[in-house]
Amino acid sequence: MRIAMIGSGYVGLVSGACFADFGHDVVCIDKAAEKIEALKNNRIPIFEPGLDALVKSNVDAGRLSFTTDLAEPVAAADVVFIAVGTPSRRGDGHADLSYVYGAAREIARAIKGFTVVVTKSTVPVGTGDEVERIIREENPEADVAVVSNPEFLREGAAIGDFKRPDRIVVGIEDERAREPMTEVYRPLYLNQAPLLFTSRRTSELIKYAANAFLAMKITFINEIADLCEHVGADVQQVARGIGLDNRIGSKFLHAGPGYGGSCFPKDTLALVKTAQDYASPIRLIETTVSINDQRKRAMARKVIQAVGGDARGKTIAVLGLTFKPNTDDMRDAPSLSIIQALQDAGAVIRAYDPEGMEPAKAMLSGVSYGTSAYDVAEGADAVVIVTEWDVFRALDFPRLKSIVKAPVFVDLRNVYPREEVERHGFAFTGVGRATKP
Ligand code: NAD
Numbered sequence: 001m002r003i004a005m006i007g008s009g010y011v012g013l014v015s016g017a018c019f020a021d022f023g024h025d026v027v028c029i030d031k032a033a034e035k036i037e038a039l040k041n042n043r044i045p046i047f048e049p050g051l052d053a054l055v056k057s058n059v060d061a062g063r064l065s066f067t068t069d070l071a072e073p074v075a076a077a078d079v080v081f082i083a084v085g086t087p088s089r090r091g092d093g094h095a096d097l098s099y100v101y102g103a104a105r106e107i108a109r110a111i112k113g114f115t116v117v118v119t120k121s122t123v124p125v126g127t128g129d130e131v132e133r134i135i136r137e138e139n140p141e142a143d144v145a146v147v148s149n150p151e152f153l154r155e156g157a158a159i160g161d162f163k164r165p166d167r168i169v170v171g172i173e174d175e176r177a178r179e180p181m182t183e184v185y186r187p188l189y190l191n192q193a194p195l196l197f198t199s200r201r202t203s204e205l206i207k208y209a210a211n212a213f214l215a216m217k218i219t220f221i222n223e224i225a226d227l228c229e230h231v232g233a234d235v236q237q238v239a240r241g242i243g244l245d246n247r248i249g250s251k252f253l254h255a256g257p258g259y260g261g262s263c264f265p266k267d268t269l270a271l272v273k274t275a276q277d278y279a280s281p282i283r284l285i286e287t288t289v290s291i292n293d294q295r296k297r298a299m300a301r302k303v304i305q306a307v308g309g310d311a312r313g314k315t316i317a318v319l320g321l322t323f324k325p326n327t328d329d330m331r332d333a334p335s336l337s338i339i340q341a342l343q344d345a346g347a348v349i350r351a352y353d354p355e356g357m358e359p360a361k362a363m364l365s366g367v368s369y370g371t372s373a374y375d376v377a378e379g380a381d382a383v384v385i386v387t388e389w390d391v392f393r394a395l396d397f398p399r400l401k402s403i404v405k406a407p408v409f410v411d412l413r414n415v416y417p418r419e420e421v422e423r424h425g426f427a428f429t430g431v432g433r434a435t436k437p
Contacts, residue, residue, distance in 0.1 A: 001025070001184055004077040006070060006103045008035055010046055010262070010329065011120060011151050012083030014158040017051065020058035021163075022187035027073035028066050039066040047328035047355045050159045074110035079180055082107075082131075083120045083151070086266075093269040095124050104131045108138035116177045118147045122207050122267055124274050128171065128200040145174035147181060148200045150207030155261070156326030167194045171203020208271040212285045215264045217252040219288045222295060225255035225432025235432025236414060255432045257338060257386065257412045258295035261323035262331035265292070296334045299412055300341030306410050306429045307382050312346030315405070317380035319373050320387025320413075322356035330359040335386045338412075339364055350376040354389050374403060381406045388413040397424035 001024045005016040008030035016028040030036050035045045042059075044052045058064035067073065074080055084099035100121055107117055117135065119128055132146040148171035153161035168188065170181045178197065185195055198206065225235040235255045243250030259265070268289050275282040304311045323333035330336070333356070339349050343366060352370045353360065360367070370376035373392060377383050377400055385392055393415055401407055401424055409416075409426040414433065421428040 001078045001180065002073075002076050003027070003184070004029060004070065004073040004080045006030075006074075006080065006082050006107070007084035007099075007121070008032075008039065008066065009083070009085065010048065010155055010158065010327075011153065012081070013039075013044075013046065013055070014048060014051060014153060014162055015081065015083060015120065015151065017054045017058055017064060018159060018162045019184070020061075020064035021054060024063065024184070026058075026064050027077075028064065029068065029070045029073060030066075031068065033068050036066045036068050047326075048155065048158050049326055054159060070106055071110040074107055074115075075112040077115060079116045079118060079184055080107055080111075081118045081120045081149075086121045086123055086270075088266040088269055092273065094273045095122070095266070095270040097123060097127060097130075100127065100131065101134055104134045105138050108135040108142050111135075111139065111142045111144065114143045114145075114176065116145050116147055116180045118149045118181070119204075120149055120151050122150060122211075122263065122270075123148075123204060124208070124270055125201050125204045127204060128173070132173075145172065145177035146200070147172050147177045148203035149181070150203060152207075152210065155329055156324055163188065167196050169196050169198065169203050169206050171198050171200035171206075173200050208267055208274070211264055211267040212271050212282070212288070214252050215259050215268045215292070216284060216288045218254075218256075218259045218264075219291050219295075221253045221255050222258065222431075223291065228432040229434045232434045233432075234434075238432075255414060257299040257334040257431070258292045260296075260332045260334040260336075262329055265289075265332045268292075296337035297341045299334070300338045300345070302412075302429060302431075303338070303342060303382060303384055303410050304345055304347075306408050306427065307347075307406070310346075311342060313348070314346075314381040315348045315350060315379060316342055317370075317373070317376040317383045317404075318349055318351040318367075319353075319376070319383065319385045319392045320356075320389050321351055321353035321360045322387050325387055325389040326355075328355040328359055330356050330363055333387075335360075336363060338386060339367060350380065352376045353387065354391055356387075374399060378403045379405050382408040382410055384410040385413050385415055388415050397421065397426065401425055 003024050003026045005012045005028045008028040016026045020026040038045045082103045086095045089096040128148050228235040239253040242248050243253050307314050321335040349367045357369050407426040409421050410429045418428045
């Protein structure tokens, strides 16, 4: 199949490279000339494990190429994917669909012959209808089937997720799209990937319902963690105790500083807005959004309490900035609000992250950056784990103890057992792991 992928960010680039790896001919397109320039020169503009080798091997094999101009690849394509951003619209929290609609107009002008146009971006219910309307308005001759095919990959594990998905959801209104969509995913089909065909609107809603459910699950265990601290229970044991029940499942039951990243915050908000527009509010998710918003500053208060209740002039060593490990994505990372709240309280922030420091520099001010956990911990009044990168999972506590100003350790990701940290002479604060009531 000939595939044009519009938008070469976290989703477009990974999807494009994986499709090429399945043997399809893929052209990845992006408006950002510097991204395309980097890709043409064998440089990957984002950090995603394994992506550099995957891109290189498929470029070398002649199946994957990059361009800023969509006209030629769209004209030649059997299937055109839209994988552009859908951030929160400033002011009202609805999804900003301007990039999707912009891409639809450009596609309409370039299209030749019957073409399947697939929205892979996360878009509210009804967007497929509007994409189809725009294409027909822009080019009444265009012969298209507009499909919804939301993406469920996770940054940091994106290639594995794309190649071995739990399910592939495809929403169609025009039966002609069924066969090409099956063909696009056929190499996965051999691995028995379940392809779920639905209506287009159902498919669009599945993506939001999935993300909202996961965000709610995280928020649930976070509130249980808070209760654990008050009643003298351990949230990790509670999570295990409930997670072993197959009806609940053990995933997404890790208490922490609140969910962040480029999807959950904007997608939960967009679902809330859609539901309100249809006078069918989803109060569970409205509450989830509000609890999660408040949680990040609450985490800063936890740190302030750990340094004795007053952070003014205290140096806090922050380990990890990205919203999760193995990505450089800083969008809506909890670290942003936690650091801001600590700075508001007068703290001095030194931070280290293996991949996130460059993007963080554009989003945070007044932070100094180090070269390792030990570099930033030197002379610190507290060491705080905000993101559980592997490199923070086996810290040398005697070394840490010898360089900090005060042995205070705050573990917002519950990486360490309390006893291990205390054994090395540190005061320990975790999430939902009280010693006694
Ligand atoms: P991103 O910001 O990394 O990439 C989007 C890219 O699209 C940018 O490089 C931008 O320059 C480009 N673009 C915008 N308009 C364009 C146009 N008209 N022509 C060509 N290129 C254009 O975004 P992302 O993280 O890849 O997310 C894309 C979509 O996928 C979003 O809707 C998101 O919600 C969804 N999604 C993301 C993830 C994830 O983990 N990042 C997972 C599942 C779904």
